[in-house]
Amino acid sequence: MEDEEDTYDDKVRKIEKEIVEHLIKSPIYSTRNEITTKILIYIMLRKEITQHLLKHLTGYSSGKISQELNNLVDSGMIIRKKIPGIRRKIYTFESVEQISTARIKNIIAAMLKWQDHLDKMKNEMETKRSKLETMNGYDNIMKVIDFYLPAIKIYEKFSESLEIK
Amino acid sequence: MNSNQAPDHDFRFRGKIKDYEKTLIKFFIDIGKNKDTPAKIQEILGYLIIHDKLSQSNLRELTGYSSGTISATLGNLVELGVVQKERIASSNMNLYSKIGDLPKIFETSSEVSIEQFTLISKFMESKLNELEEYKGKEGYKILRTQLNVLLDGYKKVMKITPSMTKMLSDN
Numbered sequence: 001m002e003d004e005e006d007t008y009d010d011k012v013r014k015i016e017k018e019i020v021e022h023l024i025k026s027p028i029y030s031t032r033n034e035i036t037t038k039i040l041i042y043i044m045l046r047k048e049i050t051q052h053l054l055k056h057l058t059g060y061s062s063g064k065i066s067q068e069l070n071n072l073v074d075s076g077m078i079i080r081k082k083i084p085g086i087r088r089k090i091y092t093f094e095s096v097e098q099i100s101t102a103r104i105k106n107i108i109a110a111m112l113k114w115q116d117h118l119d120k121m122k123n124e125m126e127t128k129r130s131k132l133e134t135m136n137g138y139d140n141i142m143k144v145i146d147f148y149l150p151a152i153k154i155y156e157k158f159s160e161s162l163e164i165k
Numbered sequence: 166m167n168s169n170q171a172p173d174h175d176f177r178f179r180g181k182i183k184d185y186e187k188t189l190i191k192f193f194i195d196i197g198k199n200k201d202t203p204a205k206i207q208e209i210l211g212y213l214i215i216h217d218k219l220s221q222s223n224l225r226e227l228t229g230y231s232s233g234t235i236s237a238t239l240g241n242l243v244e245l246g247v248v249q250k251e252r253i254a255s256s257n258m259n260l261y262s263k264i265g266d267l268p269k270i271f272e273t274s275s276e277v278s279i280e281q282f283t284l285i286s287k288f289m290e291s292k293l294n295e296l297e298e299y300k301g302k303e304g305y306k307i308l309r310t311q312l313n314v315l316l317d318g319y320k321k322v323m324k325i326t327p328s329m330t331k332m333l334s335d336n
Binding site: 007008009011012013015016018019022023026027028032033036037044045046047075095096097099100103106107109110111113114117118121125128132135136137138140141144145148 | 247292
């Protein structure tokens, strides 16, 4: 794969750019970090791409792209491949479902990390109820914990169902 | 509380309750990192989830962000349909709230996702048609293939989303 310059026809590249810009503005992606999203979309549209070409297409610095690519590889959303005979590595992805599943699993893993913490907070609030419940905000905090603790368990179950699939 | 009046609770929590609030905000920010959602968005959404309704000045005091940042972020969230605003009676101020009660948040977001995936798919189909004009040009084949891969993938993702919503509503 030629990785020093973009060989795409100008008109095709223009359509590709319009797709990238459109997706970034879509509510599906627009609450996310724009740099990560742009890189991820280019990887999905090119199927495989080098860091060098990503720099050329996005205009971001090599350092920034490298950091974002490492995060995406670590989160399991994309794959880094070394091609024999080519010094540069290429970045690719397995499938759209894999990207979505990896993302959901990462969110669930982060939630599970907080489960014990929220549990302890709830226990403490119940133990010290007589002292705390008259304080402003007690019900607000309890309502949020009472929603998220069971929700985390459901997410865990959902995560297991993704493993089975 | 009347829906279009100022919040009747004091948004300034104190002591141990303030500590719990800070912990919940850290929780929201941490979850956001894994969704690639910027911390300021998660922080503002977190405070709206905890307090139900807040004004821009309440949020400015709670988060320490500038008026411009709060205003731009809320504007974006309103446009996305994640947050709604309502005018406080006999005042020029608006109150902001996360759309849906807590248990409904996931249903709302999954409905929004399906609607948005459908819109994205339609856009991609129009780009596929446009691309046909450049058949044989460099890049045509890969872009055409990948757009079809994405369209197929979005269809599969749209099937996963309702199953998660069902699990949440069944419990």
